[in-house]
Each structure stands twice: as C-alpha cells, then as structure tokens.
Amino acid sequence: MINRPYFKFCCYTAFVITAFAHLSFGQNKPAAAGTILQGLKKLNVVGSVLYVAAHPDDENTQLLTYLANERLLRTGYLSMTRGDGGQNLIGPEQGEYIGVIRTQELLAARRIDGPDQFFSRANDFGFSKSTDEAVRMWGQEQALADVVWMIRKYRPDVIITRFPPDSRAGHGHHSASGYLAEEAFKIANDPTKYPEQLKWVKPWQPKRIFWNVFIPGAFMSNKKPDEPGVISVETGLYNPLLGKSYGEIAAESRSQHKSQGFGVPANRGVKIDYLALKGGEPAPNDPFDGVDLSWKRVAGSEPVQQLINQAIANFKPEKPVASVPVLVQTYKALSRLDTANIYVKTKRLEIETLIQQCIGLWFETNPGNYAAAPGEAIRVTSSVVNRTDYPVKLIGIQMPAIQKDTVMNLVLKPNDVAAFTTTVSIPANQPISQPYWLEKPVVKGLFQVSNQALIGYPENPPAFTTLYTFDIDGQTFTFSRPWSYKSTDPVDGEIYRPFIIQPAVMANLAERVYVFADNTPKTVDVILKSGRANVSGTLKLEVPAGWRIEPAQLPFELKEKAQEVRVSFRVFPSVAYSEGKLRAVVSTESPEKTGYASSLRMVAYKHIPTQTLFPAAEAKLVKLDVKVKSKNIGYIAGAGDEVPAALQQIGCLVTPLGPRELNADLARFDAIVVGVRAYNTEEWLRYYQPKLMDYVKNGGTMIVQYVTPGGSFIQNGLKVNQIGPYPFTVGRDRVTEEEAKMTFLKPQHPLLNTPNKITDQDFNGWVQERGIYFAQEWDKAYEPLFSAHDTNEAAKDGSLIYCKYGKGHFMYTGLVFFRELPAGVPGAYRLFANMISVGK
Numbered sequence: 001m002i003n004r005p006y007f008k009f010c011c012y013t014a015f016v017i018t019a020f021a022h023l024s025f026g027q028n029k030p031a032a033a034g035t036i037l038q039g040l041k042k043l044n045v046v047g048s049v050l051y052v053a054a055h056p057d058d059e060n061t062q063l064l065t066y067l068a069n070e071r072l073l074r075t076g077y078l079s080m081t082r083g084d085g086g087q088n089l090i091g092p093e094q095g096e097y098i099g100v101i102r103t104q105e106l107l108a109a110r111r112i113d114g115p116d117q118f119f120s121r122a123n124d125f126g127f128s129k130s131t132d133e134a135v136r137m138w139g140q141e142q143a144l145a146d147v148v149w150m151i152r153k154y155r156p157d158v159i160i161t162r163f164p165p166d167s168r169a170g171h172g173h174h175s176a177s178g179y180l181a182e183e184a185f186k187i188a189n190d191p192t193k194y195p196e197q198l199k200w201v202k203p204w205q206p207k208r209i210f211w212n213v214f215i216p217g218a219f220m221s222n223k224k225p226d227e228p229g230v231i232s233v234e235t236g237l238y239n240p241l242l243g244k245s246y247g248e249i250a251a252e253s254r255s256q257h258k259s260q261g262f263g264v265p266a267n268r269g270v271k272i273d274y275l276a277l278k279g280g281e282p283a284p285n286d287p288f289d290g291v292d293l294s295w296k297r298v299a300g301s302e303p304v305q306q307l308i309n310q311a312i313a314n315f316k317p318e319k320p321v322a323s324v325p326v327l328v329q330t331y332k333a334l335s336r337l338d339t340a341n342i343y344v345k346t347k348r349l350e351i352e353t354l355i356q357q358c359i360g361l362w363f364e365t366n367p368g369n370y371a372a373a374p375g376e377a378i379r380v381t382s383s384v385v386n387r388t389d390y391p392v393k394l395i396g397i398q399m400p401a402i403q404k405d406t407v408m409n410l411v412l413k414p415n416d417v418a419a420f421t422t423t424v425s426i427p428a429n430q431p432i433s434q435p436y437w438l439e440k441p442v443v444k445g446l447f448q449v450s451n452q453a454l455i456g457y458p459e460n461p462p463a464f465t466t467l468y469t470f471d472i473d474g475q476t477f478t479f480s481r482p483w484s485y486k487s488t489d490p491v492d493g494e495i496y497r498p499f500i501i502q503p504a505v506m507a508n509l510a511e512r513v514y515v516f517a518d519n520t521p522k523t524v525d526v527i528l529k530s531g532r533a534n535v536s537g538t539l540k541l542e543v544p545a546g547w548r549i550e551p552a553q554l555p556f557e558l559k560e561k562a563q564e565v566r567v568s569f570r571v572f573p574s575v576a577y578s579e580g581k582l583r584a585v586v587s588t589e590s591p592e593k594t595g596y597a598s599s600l601r602m603v604a605y606k607h608i609p610t611q612t613l614f615p616a617a618e619a620k621l622v623k624l625d626v627k628v629k630s631k632n633i634g635y636i637a638g639a640g641d642e643v644p645a646a647l648q649q650i651g652c653l654v655t656p657l658g659p660r661e662l663n664a665d666l667a668r669f670d671a672i673v674v675g676v677r678a679y680n681t682e683e684w685l686r687y688y689q690p691k692l693m694d695y696v697k698n699g700g701t702m703i704v705q706y707v708t709p710g711g712s713f714i715q716n717g718l719k720v721n722q723i724g725p726y727p728f729t730v731g732r733d734r735v736t737e738e739e740a741k742m743t744f745l746k747p748q749h750p751l752l753n754t755p756n757k758i759t760d761q762d763f764n765g766w767v768q769e770r771g772i773y774f775a776q777e778w779d780k781a782y783e784p785l786f787s788a789h790d791t792n793e794a795a796k797d798g799s800l801i802y803c804k805y806g807k808g809h810f811m812y813t814g815l816v817f818f819r820e821l822p823a824g825v826p827g828a829y830r831l832f833a834n835m836i837s838v839g840k
Contacts (some may be wrong), residue, residue, distance in 0.1 A: 128172025638675025763829025
C-alpha cells in the first residue's frame with residue numbers, strides 16, 4: 001500500500017525522498033476515522049527526527065512507533081546497510097538477494113509503524129569487530145557523505161542513534177553507524193563539507209543528537225542505564241485512535257523481519273526508553289526541549305494554523321468527508337506560503353493524503369501483465385472510484401513515461417467505478433528494471449551509485465506512473481500512482497506486484513557453479529525465456545581459454561511471451577586446475593543486439609511484494625583436484641542452504657532427510673550432513689537425535705554445520721540438549737577476516753590428509769569470513785583441527801572439532817561452508833570432501 005500518494009518524478013527536491021521513502025507496490029492506503037483524525041492532528045506538528053543504525057532489525061521499533069504516532073513527528077530510519085551479509089532463515093538467498101529481501105521487510109515494517117525508510121550505499125560485508133574496520137571497508141568519506149546527505153535532505157530537528165561509537169555496540173557496523181551519525185551531526189551545516197551535494201540540498205544543523213541507551217542483554221528492561229545524564233521517554237502508551245498500544249504496533253512491525261526469525265510477542269504495559277545526549281544543546285526533560293514544533297517556525301502561517309484547528313475541532317468520525325472543505329482551504333493557504341519550505345511541502349503532501357482518505361477516493365493503474373519488454377505493446381487499465389457522494393471531477397489522466405495525456409472532465413458518480421483501458425507501447429530504449437544499487441558490480445564495502453539524487457531511496461522510483469488530475473472544491477489536485485499488476489490468488493485473494501521492464505529474452509543457467517573433479521565434461525542446461533512474443537536468435541556460451549564448449553552455438557525461436565525452452569551444451573574443462581567464468585551470449589534480431597545475456601531471478605515470499613532481478617547470466621567454472629570416497633549423502637536441510645547442490649557437483653548423491661526418511665534405515669548413507677541452524681529451527685530433530693547418534697555409533701559419519709546458541713538477538717534456541725555424542729557448547733566466537741591464517745593443530749590427522757592433502761593454499765579465496773559460532777568448550781573426546789584468529793585477537797580453536805564415537809565419526813564445524821561451496825571456493829570443496837569421506 002502507498003503511504004504517500006503524491007509523487008512527481010520530475011524533480012528531486014528535499015520533500016521527494018520523504019514522499020518516496022515507503023512508496024511501494026500496493027495502491028490506496030486504507031484509513032479508518034481514527035487514522036484520519038490522527039492525520040489531522042499530525043498537521044499541527046512541524047518537526048522531524050532521524051533514527052540511525054546499521055542493519056535491518058537494528059531499529060528500536062517501539063521508539064520509532066512512538067515518535068511517529070504519539071509525537072506525530074515526521075520520522076525516518078536510516079539503515080546504513082541492507083543486511084546483505086546476514087543469514088536467511090526462510091530461503092536460500094544470500095548476498096545481494098537477502099539484501100533485497102530485508103529492504104522489503106523494512107518497508108513492510110514501516111507501512112505498519114509509520115516512519116520513512118532510508119539506506120546508505122554501505123554494503124553489509126559480514127560481521128565486523130571494530131568501527132575502524134567497518135568505516136575502512138565502506139570508505140569513510142563515502143559513508144559519511146551519505147549520512148550528511150540524509151541529514152541535509154530530511155532536515156531532522158533531532159537525531160537518535162541505536163548504538164554508541166564503541167565496543168558496547170557489539171558489532172563494528174553498529175558502532176560505525178553511531179560514529180558516522182555523530183560525525184555527520186558536526187559537519188552537516190558546513191557548506192565546505194561535501195559541497196557537491198549543495199546542488200540539491202542546503203546545509204542543515206539538527207538541534208541535538210542522542211544515543212538510545214540500552215543495557216546489553218536487557219533490551220526490553222525498564223531499568224535505567226548507568227549512562228550519565230539520560231532522559232526517559234515512556235513509549236508503551238496506548239493510542240485509542242489506532243486501537244493499539246505502541247508496543248503492539250511495534251511487535252507487528254518487527255515481526256516483518258521474517259528472514260531473520262524475528263517474530264516477537266506484543267509488548268503491553270509500561271516501556272521506558274532512555275536517551276543520552278551525544279552532541280548539541282542539552283535537553284533536561286524531553287528530546288525536543290527548545291525545538292519549536294508548531295507552525296510558528298513558518299512565516300505567515302497563522303491562517304493555516306487556524307484552519308487545522310478548525311478541522312480537528314469539527315471532525316466527524318461518522319462522516320470524515322465533511323472535513324474536505326476545510327482541508328482544501330488549508331491546502332490553498334499553504335500554497336500562498338513559501339512552497340520551497342520543507343514543512344510546507346510536507347504538510348501539502350499530508351493534506352493530499354487526508355483529502356483522498358476523507359472522500360474515499362480510490363484510483364490505480366494496472367497493466368495486463370507484471371512485466372513488459374522494451375518496444376512491446378501492453379494493455380493498461382486505469383480505474384477511479386469516488387466512494388462517497390462528495391462532488392469530484394476527474395479532469396484527466398496522464399502517463400508521462402509514454403507521453404500519453406487524456407482529458408476527460410468526468411464528474412465521478414458516487415461509488416461508481418470508472419475504468420479506462422488503453423494499449424500503450426513501452427519505449428524501445430526503456431532501461432531494464434534493476435535495483436539501482438545493483439546496476440553496477442558491487443565493490444566489497446560499497447554499492448556503486450553514480451546518481452547522487454538516488455542515494456537514500458529504499459527502492460527505485462517507479463519508471464511508469466499515472467498522474468490523475470481531479471477538481472475538488474475548485475482546487476486542482478494531481479496525484480500519482482505507480483503502475484502495479486493485480487491478480488487474484490484462490491487462497492490469498494487480491495495480490496499486487498510491481499510492474500517491471502524485462503529483457504526480450506533471458507537465459508537461466510541451471511547452476512551457479514560448475515565444479516570439475518576430473519576431465520569428464522559436464523552438461524550445462526540453459527533455460528531461455530522470452531520477455532515478449534516472437535523473439536528468435538542464437539545462444540552461445542563463452543568460456544575462458546583452455547576450456548571448450550560443444551556445440552559452438554544453438555538457434556532458438558520463442559513465439560509466445562513467457563515461453564521457455566531448455567537447451568544443452570557440453571563443457572569440457574581445462575587440463576590444468578583453474579577457475580573462470582562461463583557467460584551466456586545472446587544474439588537476436590533488431591531492436592536487440594548481440595551481448596551478454598541477463599538471467600531472471602525472482603524473490604517471492606508472501607510477506608513482501610515479489611521482487612524481480614536480472615543479474616548477468618553467468619556461472620563460475622572450477623577445475624580442481626578433489627577426491628571423494630563417500631558418495632551417498634543424507635542431508636538434513638538448514639536455513640538458506642545450498643550445500644546439497646554443491647555436493648552434487650563433486651559427484652555425490654544427496655538425499656534430503658526429514659522425519660519420514662529418518663524413520664528408515666540410515667546405514668545406507670556414507671555420511672549425514674546437518675545444514676546450518678537446523679538444530680535451531682527443526683523441532684522434530686529432538687525426537688530423532690538418539691537415532692542419529694546410533695547411526696554414528698554403528699559406523700556412520702555425521703557433520704553438523706553451525707548452530708546459534710540463542711540469546712537476546714537470536715530467537716531460536718537449540719532444540720536438543722546435546723548435539724553430539726559427547727558434550728560441547730557453542731559460543732559466539734568467530735573469525736571475520738577471510739584471509740586469516742589457519743593453523744593446523746594436528747597436521748597428520750586423517751581429516752587433513754585423506755583423500756585430499758589439505759594445505760594453506762586451500763584457504764585462499766574464501767569469501768566474507770572464515771567461520772562463525774565456533775565450538776567454545778568441549779569434552780576431551782573431541783579434537784580441534786584448526787586454530788585461527790582475527791588481527792589482535794586471541795587464537796580460537798573451535799572452528800572444526802572431531803571425535804570418534806563407537807565405530808563412527810562426528811564433527812561440528814563453524815567454518816562457513818554454506819558460503820564457500822556455493823561460491824566455488826576450491827579448498828572448501830577439498831576439505832569438505834575429506835570430512836564426508838573420513839569413514840571410508
């Protein structure tokens with residue numbers, strides 16, 4: 001649903017980013033009478049606050065809910081990253097794809113609790129142990145510039161950080177967000193700092209900056225922290241207009257972070273938040289002490305104030321439409337003020353929303369398909385309905401992207417749907433839809449965004465919108481709606497989906513990585529899908545020197561839109577061990593040209609709108625020296641798990657194991673592997689743990705990949721009391737430097753020598769980190785195999801522990817095979833092959 005209905009993409013002024021901050025896939029924001037009265041009262045609050053933290057889920061949702069709905073402030077949350085480096089509890093997505101999911105989860109949260117959502121260009125590169133590392137990886141100047149940009153653009157009176165700029169934050173990204181916010185607070189008003197931004201914005205000085213103080217491990221406690229000079233804010237209040245407490249709303253909001261398993265219960269009752277001043281003028285009692293939040297801060301606004309008070313005093317909950325005349329008068333009065341003033345701009349937007357809500361004015365534009373290709377003709381239906389008897393005239397409809405303008409002068413009949421269907425052509429040069437921060441290759445610490453005006457947006461401004469112009473009480477209003485595809489699911493009912501532009505043809509490779517353990521060629525299947533009707537051409541695969549493809553190319557012809565055809569090539573590896581990239585190259589008739597193909601990737605979950613991306617159609621090629629003695633593998637899937645596909649790449653037969661399979665004879669498996677966090681997420685494992693231990697005792701090999709120990713940040717504790725045959729505990733130790741030295745504690749151990757000789761070289765090229773959630777304490781029966789540590793830290797020996805149990809073998813590992821194997825890291829394959837083969 002759209003929280004802010006008015007958006008003109010023709011300019012990038014300071015108010016536009018607010019209007020677009022949670023513009024989304026749906027359409028008309030529903031509004032009960034209580035919500036409308038809440039909106040009327042908000043018109044009287046002229047001020048804003050910006051909350052700053054590091055990741056999706058870091059924000060204090062209850063404080064944000066309070067600020068937006070009790071204090072009625074224009075409230076924003078700036079998340080430095082999109083959570084790209086985190087794990088995924090609901091699916092296989094990693095990297096930029098989990099970042100896309102978490103972006104949408106934050107937008108879903110903001111549609112519930114009310115604030116605006118923003119992001120910097122910083123990439124979540126994984127766990128960081130220091131502020132210095134985080135700002136170095138992000139690039140201090142670029143990351144600081146983004147925070148300054150958002151302060152200048154959003155112009156908050158007060159800034160609040162979730163974390164302090166020190167080790168108490170518990171994560172380098174956390175502390176870096178606090179550090180950057182404090183530094184930006186000091187310089188945002190200095191025109192000599194980042195002067196290139198002044199083309200769009202002006203310097204701005206917030207009144208003060210706070211740290212939202214917390215006690216580690218007691219985030220929901222009302223206990224006052226020891227931090228000196230804190231002030232308290234009661235955020236657990238009940239709002240009768242909304243029918244919920246802010247704790248209840250905040251719980252609904254936070255529970256949108258489903259990819260992190262952050263569903264939480266509603267908090268009812270007293271909740272105290274504490275704020276510690278970090279810069280600016282002191283505030284003895286309230287975070288907005290000394291800040292004028294009234295219309296007095298806008299010159300000549302007395303008539304506006306009087307009209308707003310009149311609207312509030314005379315509001316009729318049983319007949320909100322009676323407020324329309326005074327709202328139109330207020331809008332006209334605002335138009336006579338300085339329309340460049342951010343407060344005037346913001347309140348005009350709010351009034352436009354209120355007028356639509358009071359009238360029950362509903363309008364949207366729905367294409368006949370969720371996607372179209374450049375040059376394609378597509379049917380589009382625009383619908384309008386006035387759900388009251390208030391007189392409204394539809395003057396015209398305009399579609400700027402296709403330069404279509406229709407004049408109507410239609411008086412809308414009460415509750416009568418007026419629908420207008422037309423066929424339009426998508427411009428031949430229309431860019432393919434792609435998240436703006438992913439249009440260029442991701443540099444490790446920073447997304448490359450060349451358009452300054454886009455920085456901060458949670459998602460792309462809509463490429464296709466319809467402008468609806470109405471006459472209401474003699475005042476012309478032009479409202480914008482993005483095109484969105486609407487369908488009906490027999491279970492879930494009406495579903496909206498963003499309208500996107502797709503390539504004429506897409507090529508999906510069957511695998512992300514092709515690993516060759518010997519010189520035997522592999523079949524590479526490519527699924528070609530048409531983005532429009534009647535597209536034909538040729539497809540070839542480009543490989544590095546020394547590799548060979550048969551056939552050289554294949555023709556294709558796709559007559560229908562969305563038609564798919566599978567074609568196959570044979571890939572012959574190089575003789576020498578090597579790594580490279582396989583790329584699909586498509587050649588089609590005009591207007592398309594020969595070039596590297598795009599693939600099609602959809603991210604579809606019910607709690608967020610379906611996201612469609614078009615990454616390059618390519619895969620990694622790896623010719624490696626690996627031997628595997630165990631081929632029949634049982635696999636208990638964990639969260640976000642792509643390890644089974646990687647094991648298949650080296651010739652293993654992988655059988656998924658659930659309760660039914662675990663009831664059968666397990667002796668047929670050479671090894672059983674447990675996916676990441678499975679012991680945190682699968683309740684049924686507690687009932688099969690004895691059988692798994694018997695499997696090991698009788699000669700089986702079992703490998704458990706990392707689990708989380710539970711705690712304040714982790715909602716899912718372990719489902720069994722003891723994971724292995726002998727006791728061990730899992731802590732929060734990790735090694736985040738992917739190039740950290742791995743010391744072999746037992747160089748002659750079979751796991752390091754059979755069937756593959758593991759050397760230092762096998763730890764080259766690892767991505768993001770070495771390991772997480774290491775074993776911390778273990779029974780003397782276990783043997784640690786490696787020792788590693790980050791710079792200036794003590795050695796940690798729990799990344800891989802091994803024991804014999806009866807006739808079999810058990811291992812727990814925090815090494816991040818779930819990242820390394822899908823990334824095609826050769827040494828990870830060789831080590832994992834040894835682990836599953838130890839019983840042979």
